[in-house]
Amino acid sequence: MIRGAVVLTLCAFAAIAQDYDLIIRSGRIADGTGNPAFFADVAVKDGRIAKVGRIDEKADKEIDAAGMIVAPGFIDVHTHAEDILDLPLAENFARMGVTTVVLGNCGSSVLDVGEFFKKLETAPPSINVATLIGHGTVRGKMMGGSFMRPPTTNEMVEMKRLVERAMRDGAVGLSTGLIYLPGTFAKTEELIELAKVAAAFDGIYASHMRDEGNDIDKSLAELFRIAREAQIRAEVSHIKLSGKNNWGRPAEIVGVIEKARAEGLDITQDEYGYDASSTGISQLIPDWAREGGKFHERISDPEQKAQVIGEMKTRLVRSKRDDYAYAVIAEYKKDRSLNGLNLVQAANKRSGGTSSASPLTATLEDQISLIFEIQTNGGASAVFHSMSEDDLRVFLQHPNTMIASDSGVRRYQEGVPHPRGYGNNARILARYVRELHLLRLEDTIRKMTSLPATTFHIVDRGFIRPGAWADIAIFDPAKVQDNATFDDPHHYATGFRCVLVNGVPVVKDDLHAQARPGKPVRRGEH
Numbered sequence: 001m002i003r004g005a006v007v008l009t010l011c012a013f014a015a016i017a018q019d020y021d022l023i024i025r026s027g028r029i030a031d032g033t034g035n036p037a038f039f040a041d042v043a044v045k046d047g048r049i050a051k052v053g054r055i056d057e058k059a060d061k062e063i064d065a066a067g068m069i070v071a072p073g074f075i076d077v078h079t080h081a082e083d084i085l086d087l088p089l090a091e092n093f094a095r096m097g098v099t100t101v102v103l104g105n106c107g108s109s110v111l112d113v114g115e116f117f118k119k120l121e122t123a124p125p126s127i128n129v130a131t132l133i134g135h136g137t138v139r140g141k142m143m144g145g146s147f148m149r150p151p152t153t154n155e156m157v158e159m160k161r162l163v164e165r166a167m168r169d170g171a172v173g174l175s176t177g178l179i180y181l182p183g184t185f186a187k188t189e190e191l192i193e194l195a196k197v198a199a200a201f202d203g204i205y206a207s208h209m210r211d212e213g214n215d216i217d218k219s220l221a222e223l224f225r226i227a228r229e230a231q232i233r234a235e236v237s238h239i240k241l242s243g244k245n246n247w248g249r250p251a252e253i254v255g256v257i258e259k260a261r262a263e264g265l266d267i268t269q270d271e272y273g274y275d276a277s278s279t280g281i282s283q284l285i286p287d288w289a290r291e292g293g294k295f296h297e298r299i300s301d302p303e304q305k306a307q308v309i310g311e312m313k314t315r316l317v318r319s320k321r322d323d324y325a326y327a328v329i330a331e332y333k334k335d336r337s338l339n340g341l342n343l344v345q346a347a348n349k350r351s352g353g354t355s356s357a358s359p360l361t362a363t364l365e366d367q368i369s370l371i372f373e374i375q376t377n378g379g380a381s382a383v384f385h386s387m388s389e390d391d392l393r394v395f396l397q398h399p400n401t402m403i404a405s406d407s408g409v410r411r412y413q414e415g416v417p418h419p420r421g422y423g424n425n426a427r428i429l430a431r432y433v434r435e436l437h438l439l440r441l442e443d444t445i446r447k448m449t450s451l452p453a454t455t456f457h458i459v460d461r462g463f464i465r466p467g468a469w470a471d472i473a474i475f476d477p478a479k480v481q482d483n484a485t486f487d488d489p490h491h492y493a494t495g496f497r498c499v500l501v502n503g504v505p506v507v508k509d510d511l512h513a514q515a516r517p518g519k520p521v522r523r524g525e526h
Contacts, residue, residue, distance in 0.1 A: 018058035020045050021503060025055075027065030027474060030442050031464040032072040032450035037442055042070060044470040047503040047517075051466060065474050068497050071445045072462050073099025073471030074425050075452035078206075078237055078270050078404035081129070082110060088125035091512050092410040096425045096482070096493035097473035099501045100128040100461055100521060102452075105237060105406075106208040107136030107177030111162065114169035117520035126506045128471065130458060130521035132175040132206055133166035135194060136183040145292050147182035150190060163197045170522025172456045173204035175237075178219075179279075184210070184287045188222050195230035203523065204456055206235040213242040213386075214318055216249075220256055227265045235455065236269035238406050239395050240277065242386045243319040250394035257400075268455050270404035271395050273427045275387040276486065278330060278406070278418035281343075281380045284371055286311045296376050309368055316364075319386075324367045328486070331415030332380035340416040340487070343367050343382075383418050383486065393438055396428075402455065403428050403448045412490055419489040423482025426493035430481045441477060459526050470503035 020043040029052065030037040041055040076093065079101040084090055093101060103109060109131055110116040120129055139147070141162065142155045151159060163174060174195055177183045195205045205226060209219035220236070227234035236257070241249055260267050282290060289298050289308045299305040316322070324343035332338050338346040347362035347370045374380045395401055407421030420427075425448060432438045453462025460468045473496065480495030492510070499507035504517035 018060050019043075020050055020055075020057060020059040022061045022063065022470075023055055023057075023059040024063045024065050024070055024472065024474065027068045027070035029464055030069050030071045030445045032446055032453075032462050034443050034446035034450075037069065042464060042472070044500070044503045047470055048460075049464060049466055049468050049470050052464060063474065063498055065497065067476065068474050069441070069445075069477050070464065071097075071473045071475070072449035072464055072468075073097065073473050073499065073501065074403070074448040075100045075102070075456075075458060075462055076404050076425075077102040077235070077402055077452045077456055078105050078406050079103055080105060080108070080406070080408040082108075083409050084125050084129060085119055085123065087409040087411065088123060088516055089512055089514065090125055090127050090409050091412070092407070092422045092492065093405075094126050094499055094501075094506050094512060095496065095510065096423060097475060097496055097499055098127060098405075098425060099471035099473070099499065100130065100458065102130045102132065102172060102456060104132035104134050104171070105175050105177075105206060107134045107175055107180060107183045109134030109137050109175065111137050111141060113166040113171045117170060117522065120518070120520040124516045125518040126512070126516050127501055127518045128461070128521045129518060130172050130456065130523070132173050132204075133163055133171040133198070135174060135176040135186065135191065136180060138162045138194070139182045139186060143182060147185045147291055148288065149185070150187055156190070156193065159194060160197050163194050167198055167201040167203055167523070170520070170525065171198075171203065172458070172523045173206055174198040175206045175208075177208045178210040179208060179283060181287060181290060185291070188225060192226050192229045195226050195232050199230050199232035201523065202457065204233045204235055205230065206237055208237045212240050213246045216241065216246070216253065217256070220253070220260075224260045224265055224267070227260075227267065233266040233268075233455070236267065238277070238404070239269040239271050239401070240387050241391050242277070242384075243321075244388075245318070245320045247388040247391055250391045254394065254398055268400045268402065268451075269395070269398070270402040271392070272404060272406050272420045272424050273392070273396070273432065274418070274420050274424075275389045275392055276383050276385045276418065277387065278381060278383045278420075281327065281329070281371060281374050281382045284312065284324070284327065285375060290375070299372055309365075312368055313364070323364055324371070326385045328383045328385070328416070329374075330381040330383050330417050332374055334374070334377040336415075343370060346370055381415070381417070383416075393432070396432060396439065399443070400451070401447060402452045403444070404452075410490070416487075417489055419482070419484035419486055422484035422489060422491060423493050426480050426495065427482035429475070429477070434477060434480075457524050458521055459524055461521070470500055472498075472500040474498045
């Protein structure tokens with residue numbers, strides 16, 4: 001009851017007929033541009049920012065933001081929140097200041113963007129939603145499960161039609177996931193032709209490239225070629241260098257990207273604030289072995305099984321690894337007792353040994369057998385500890401790096417997922433701004449707000465200025481904190497006085513207000 005009273009005092013003063021719906025008073029405004037923060041009031045009317053400065057008028061509701069940073073709501077351009085219709089509160093996002101998410105990344109999206117947006121209008125979520133159209137989704141729809149080939153002429157015509165329909169319905173661009181089925185088998189020429197369709201609508205090309213480790217140079221060259229020949233802006237999704245043998249190269253990679261920009265290409269990148277990634281355990285298995293849903297059939301053949309195992313061992317050697325201890329099972333529905341264990345621990349437990357870190361007796365063959373078991377029983381998500389903190393810091397400091405979580409909407413207490421879904425934005429503000437002084441506060445907020453908005457052509461969001469939608473994050477820079485860890489990820493971020501979406505508080509003093517004022521965000525729509 002005491003906490004509720006505090007919320008009322010801060011975020012919902014007694015209503016009296018006034019000039020504005022809401023005024024945020026005495027905060028320090030970091031307006032999203034990267035310019036120095038300044039002290040001012042912010043007035044909101046009809047869901048938009050009406051005035052910034054000294055405000056003598058009154059409002060129905062007022063928020064005391066003394067000691068707080070008042071920033072634009074954060075825009076997360078790399079999410080996998082397609083389940084937002086089932087989890088409309090999107091609590092893990094809202095409670096770390098995210099007010100707009102971009103779905104459809106890594107080549108996987110809703111197919112009918114127009115219909116999806118209609119559903120969002122009928123059943124609004126707490127936050128705003130934009131989406132890309134996924135190349136993998138389009139390819140999967142048209143190619144009937146046979147992916148190790150180019151599309152036929154008719155298939156290509158239909159794929160272009162689906163991309164065009166999505167762009168007309170408001171998609172912000174085209175995404176690819178070139179380590180995933182079915183995108184992994186697509187030739188560059190196919191991607192160029194589809195990117196041209198998105199480019200005609202001034203969309204962006206966002207790519208999870210073919211490789212983020214040993215062959216990252218080739219992957220970047222392909223992205224640059226697509227950007228050049230399709231005449232499209234391009235985004236490097238979750239930029240990273242995977243594998244110890246690739247650590248220490250971020251300055252080189254940034255230099256390659258800067259060279260491309262100097263040659264006239266519009267290239268940007270996004271990144272999360274952790275030195276571990278997350279995807280399906282299936283990615284440890286060669287693509288060809290999983291194509292067409294015939295994995296079980298292929299490993300039932302001794303010759304093909306031996307080939308799969310040989311390729312998996314070769315990958316480990318190239319990455320200078322001896323085993324799969326770097327991969328931690330996040331969610332395996334068939335046997336949740338393995339969640340939170342790395343693959344060596346899990347294989348050890350499966351074989352009757354201890355699952356503790358020491359001793360680890362499971363052989364590499366035991367680990368691969370477990371990977372095969374998981375794949376044949378519906379798969380599992382995993383967290384992969386394969387990145388360098390030092391590399392991460394270099395990429396974070398680049399002015400064109402956006403902050404993005406690569407997360408879906410979290411189901412509270414389900415599995416042992418990557419902590420980025422609960423804490424990404426708060427972690428950047430707490431660790432890299434406040435504690436390490438690696439980043440300047442105003443620059444960091446720009447990376448979370450106006451840079452994503454301008455890059456993805458999300459209009460009237462990402463700035464504190466009159467006329468913009470009142471998506472606003474009010475937080476204490478001395479207390480903002482990520483609380484999720486790899487071992488114990490189900491903890492929401494804290495330090496947020498209020499988070500407003502379209503002028504409506506959805507978070508009040510670190511508690512979700514159950515409000516659902518979110519809107520579909522169509523490309524270029526005011």
